[in-house]
Amino acid sequence: MTLKMNQKLFNTILLLFISAIAISQPARRPEFDSPQVNSDNTVTFKFLAPNANSVKLNTQIENGSVDMVKDESGIWSATIGPVKPDMYPYAFNVDGIQVADPKNTNIFPNEGFQNSIVEITGNNPLVHTIKDVPHGTVSYRYYTSPELGERPVVIYTPPGYETSTDKTYPILYLLHGSSDTEETWTKVGRANIILDNLIAQGKAKPMIIVMPYGRAYPSISKSAGSLRNWDNLQEIKKDFLNYLFPFINENYRVKEDRNSHAIAGFSGGGGTSLFMGLNNPDMFSWVAGFAPGMLPNEFERNNAVAFENPAQTNKNLDLFWIGVGEDDFTYRVVKEYFELLDSKGIKYERFISGGGHTWMNCKLYLSILAEKLFK
Amino acid sequence: MTLKMNQKLFNTILLLFISAIAISQPARRPEFDSPQVNSDNTVTFKFLAPNANSVKLNTQIENGSVDMVKDESGIWSATIGPVKPDMYPYAFNVDGIQVADPKNTNIFPNEGFQNSIVEITGNNPLVHTIKDVPHGTVSYRYYTSPELGERPVVIYTPPGYETSTDKTYPILYLLHGSSDTEETWTKVGRANIILDNLIAQGKAKPMIIVMPYGRAYPSISKSAGSLRNWDNLQEIKKDFLNYLFPFINENYRVKEDRNSHAIAGFSGGGGTSLFMGLNNPDMFSWVAGFAPGMLPNEFERNNAVAFENPAQTNKNLDLFWIGVGEDDFTYRVVKEYFELLDSKGIKYERFISGGGHTWMNCKLYLSILAEKLFK
Numbered sequence: 001m002t003l004k005m006n007q008k009l010f011n012t013i014l015l016l017f018i019s020a021i022a023i024s025q026p027a028r029r030p031e032f033d034s035p036q037v038n039s040d041n042t043v044t045f046k047f048l049a050p051n052a053n054s055v056k057l058n059t060q061i062e063n064g065s066v067d068m069v070k071d072e073s074g075i076w077s078a079t080i081g082p083v084k085p086d087m088y089p090y091a092f093n094v095d096g097i098q099v100a101d102p103k104n105t106n107i108f109p110n111e112g113f114q115n116s117i118v119e120i121t122g123n124n125p126l127v128h129t130i131k132d133v134p135h136g137t138v139s140y141r142y143y144t145s146p147e148l149g150e151r152p153v154v155i156y157t158p159p160g161y162e163t164s165t166d167k168t169y170p171i172l173y174l175l176h177g178s179s180d181t182e183e184t185w186t187k188v189g190r191a192n193i194i195l196d197n198l199i200a201q202g203k204a205k206p207m208i209i210v211m212p213y214g215r216a217y218p219s220i221s222k223s224a225g226s227l228r229n230w231d232n233l234q235e236i237k238k239d240f241l242n243y244l245f246p247f248i249n250e251n252y253r254v255k256e257d258r259n260s261h262a263i264a265g266f267s268g269g270g271g272t273s274l275f276m277g278l279n280n281p282d283m284f285s286w287v288a289g290f291a292p293g294m295l296p297n298e299f300e301r302n303n304a305v306a307f308e309n310p311a312q313t314n315k316n317l318d319l320f321w322i323g324v325g326e327d328d329f330t331y332r333v334v335k336e337y338f339e340l341l342d343s344k345g346i347k348y349e350r351f352i353s354g355g356g357h358t359w360m361n362c363k364l365y366l367s368i369l370a371e372k373l374f375k
Numbered sequence: 376m377t378l379k380m381n382q383k384l385f386n387t388i389l390l391l392f393i394s395a396i397a398i399s400q401p402a403r404r405p406e407f408d409s410p411q412v413n414s415d416n417t418v419t420f421k422f423l424a425p426n427a428n429s430v431k432l433n434t435q436i437e438n439g440s441v442d443m444v445k446d447e448s449g450i451w452s453a454t455i456g457p458v459k460p461d462m463y464p465y466a467f468n469v470d471g472i473q474v475a476d477p478k479n480t481n482i483f484p485n486e487g488f489q490n491s492i493v494e495i496t497g498n499n500p501l502v503h504t505i506k507d508v509p510h511g512t513v514s515y516r517y518y519t520s521p522e523l524g525e526r527p528v529v530i531y532t533p534p535g536y537e538t539s540t541d542k543t544y545p546i547l548y549l550l551h552g553s554s555d556t557e558e559t560w561t562k563v564g565r566a567n568i569i570l571d572n573l574i575a576q577g578k579a580k581p582m583i584i585v586m587p588y589g590r591a592y593p594s595i596s597k598s599a600g601s602l603r604n605w606d607n608l609q610e611i612k613k614d615f616l617n618y619l620f621p622f623i624n625e626n627y628r629v630k631e632d633r634n635s636h637a638i639a640g641f642s643g644g645g646g647t648s649l650f651m652g653l654n655n656p657d658m659f660s661w662v663a664g665f666a667p668g669m670l671p672n673e674f675e676r677n678n679a680v681a682f683e684n685p686a687q688t689n690k691n692l693d694l695f696w697i698g699v700g701e702d703d704f705t706y707r708v709v710k711e712y713f714e715l716l717d718s719k720g721i722k723y724e725r726f727i728s729g730g731g732h733t734w735m736n737c738k739l740y741l742s743i744l745a746e747k748l749f750k
Contacts, residue, residue, distance in 0.1 A: 031598055033597070049471070049472055050471075052471075052472065094469075094472050095426070095470060095472075096424070096426045096427075097424055097427065097469050097470075097472065097474060098477070099472060099474050100475065100489060102473070102487075102489045103486075105484060105485070105486050105556055107482060110480070111480050112477075113477055114475060114477045114489075130517070130525050131525075132519050132525065135516065135517045135525075137514045137516050138514065138515040138516075139512045139514045139515075140512070140513040140515070140561075140567075141510065141512050144507050150506075150510075162627075163626075186515075192515075222408070251538075252537075
């Protein structure tokens, strides 16, 4: 081969190489993008599968789960909407097998399924839309637990944290749902972008957000059910108290008083956030649950400290906030919990949204909570 | 429903919920883990697909691509190895469709394909094995380019960076391959863990590693070929010089002299790192390519500054290092490049490994380079 090897030959080699890397992916000739958000807020999804018998689009968009249609090049497609601007999980069902969208790097971090995320912005930026405002930093770190090993944690520090070297900040501990990971609150929940935007608008106080991994793995296996199971709660409590909190306090400029500490969580992580927040009044005065996973027959046990002296609990708490959707499977149990809190005279704020047990609602709840915290 | 709703009922609801979230994933009854690394370094992969006709395992492990076998519960499995300890990409091919492993959250960030990653450690930790040593921080940030928008960049700061508030550090700019993303160097290349380990052993100097997104998207579309294409190089050069470098210099405690700046990259990003490093001697004195993507007919143009005065170039460079595998598709062109450098009298270090155009080799090359930098 001479120096005159040309662009075309190189491109051929490059294609061979990409095929080699994309191990055994059938030759991907036709060029297309997926998903495509159109100017009228309809969305077109495409998936290449010349030999499939049936490809379905499954989304959390209302009326967004449909059969896809194949064209002569083997690309299946479907257009849905107009779609209400938000970020939605979706996947393709190819002859019964669920597949994330290989054209989309925006993947839902989860231990139980693989979904992709589509973002429809519409004409006006939403609270989670990435804009040209000062951005905080999302840090991936490890802390060490002798029992559980090197534990991953994702930490948001607000804009200006690095340069304002003597300022201290309040902290929100923010817990994911049962099969999610420490990345789900930023990648699907956009916690960092929501705070960037609310801080830029003067609506939220600058705060640190700590997003740990919520399962006491390897003690509690990855297929061991809800994070709010008693065994996991006990291990997580030890892990948080002995290793996570000291790690954060040593490595970040945090305000250490209880009135500067909040805890919130979604689903199984909401069960955890209520358990941790309500039973450790010396540590937290701001407690929230987003569609929290709870069992009625565990209410008394899991709320023991808070229920012992409701008047004192009301005095301890700067805010006790619960959000849930009317179509959420947890709604029925959460309503029972509301009734119990009412009967005990424990004060709380309830926020009932539309929708179900979704990360669209998580973003909404966080954006509402963030405006209330530390004020 | 009364307060006596029991665990079993709740679990049933929880299962329904998980099914709802895992939109249309067929009911996932059998419990199993995948991948499973066995004590003899064999690895068992499993995939649930009761109705599939054929499931194949495709890996970058030698002899690791095999037909899988279905059991009576609809789980396909294959055991391969013993496998040489390392981290390998893999995927399942289900009736012709490539699928990442839904049981594995360790996903290869890439715009062209979806692979999972399996890690085989063996009896002794490797240079990329997560150990109980002081860990640096991996930060996800955005910088703003008026032309290209909010640009993502991943930044490694070494252990102690946050607490040693007056120390300054050298920087390695580290570029991914053509269909990779800003996350690939940490998630697949384990750049952060490699540095944590080498720093703990006193083998590498503490340094900052800056891992930008290498495509000038949206100017250069995500399907526009190699990162080292001329159009992309021009846009990236503007982006780096005008926005990325100032962002890093303003926000991090960096040594600003050229002898404290290195640039390296893989594949298309290797073409970029040589182009940026060799044409900007005022900025970089350490330049490296890992299986760099290059075209012989572009050698003169892309190396114009370095080739103009080879003696000066040799004087400028603290290190010019190129690593490539004997089975790599770039090897033939890289050899031509070596011959050209030799004919011009430009000094460089070459490192020829076994293996191909893989991230196993990327980790090897980075671990070798990191021990040489800034010494």
